[in-house]
Amino acid sequence: xxxxxxxxxxxxxxxxxxxxxxxxxxxxxxxxxxxxxxxxxxxxxxxxxxxxxxxxxxxxxxxxxxxxxxxxxxxxxxxxxxxxxxxxxxxxxxxxxxxxxxxxxxxxxxxxxxxxxxxxxxxxxxxxxxxxxxxxxxxxxxxxxxxxxxxxxxxxxxxxxxxxxxxxxxxxxxxxxxxxxxxxxxxx
Numbered sequence: 001x002x003x004x005x006x007x008x009x010x011x012x013x014x015x016x017x018x019x020x021x022x023x024x025x026x027x028x029x030x031x032x033x034x035x036x037x038x039x040x041x042x043x044x045x046x047x048x049x050x051x052x053x054x055x056x057x058x059x060x061x062x063x064x065x066x067x068x069x070x071x072x073x074x075x076x077x078x079x080x081x082x083x084x085x086x087x088x089x090x091x092x093x094x095x096x097x098x099x100x101x102x103x104x105x106x107x108x109x110x111x112x113x114x115x116x117x118x119x120x121x122x123x124x125x126x127x128x129x130x131x132x133x134x135x136x137x138x139x140x141x142x143x144x145x146x147x148x149x150x151x152x153x154x155x156x157x158x159x160x161x162x163x164x165x166x167x168x169x170x171x172x173x174x175x176x177x178x179x180x181x182x183x184x185x186x187x188x
Contacts (some may be wrong), residue, residue: 007031030065030076038078040065040116050084050104050111058082068092068115070130075117088112104176 014027063079091108
């Protein structure tokens with residue numbers, strides 16, 4: 001009797017959903033085997049798991065793998081469309097709820113609790129604690145980084161024209177020089 005020894009999932013074994021010679025994105029980014037990804041696809045049944053929009057009618061024509069990550073915790077929740085992915089960002093408090101997304105708050109919570117990888121109640125408690133501790137990202141909160149102006153090219157025309165021409169040759173591209181000659185050649 002031989003023991004059924006299945007290989008440890010790796011870049012060479014998890015290639016069923018990738019182009020020839022490549023490993024699957026679901027394995028590289030999320031650690032999901034092809035079998036698990038097939039189960040996730042079957043669960044979604046070709047629709048966003050949150051809003052039920054058919055995959056082909058989504059903005060990019062494909063569903064994305066939604067996951068939770070924080071405080072050392074990582075789990076895949078399901079397959080959703082881009083619009084619902086932004087709703088889940090609000091649920092996870094990486095963005096603020098707005099008038100258009102707020103009606104989805106309860107559905108987002110229910111979807112989170114029905115995560116594909118079935119985290120334990122302790123994991124959900126840890127995730128909830130992490131989510132509650134996050135302050136939503138706001139563009140206005142970014143530190144002000146002053147923009148340094150580009151160095152200005154100063155060509156002194158009150159000096160020698162040869163000096164001015166040399167300076168322009170050093171600092172202008174061929175195309176810029178051609179354009180300058182074209183403009184200077186036009187009659188006034």
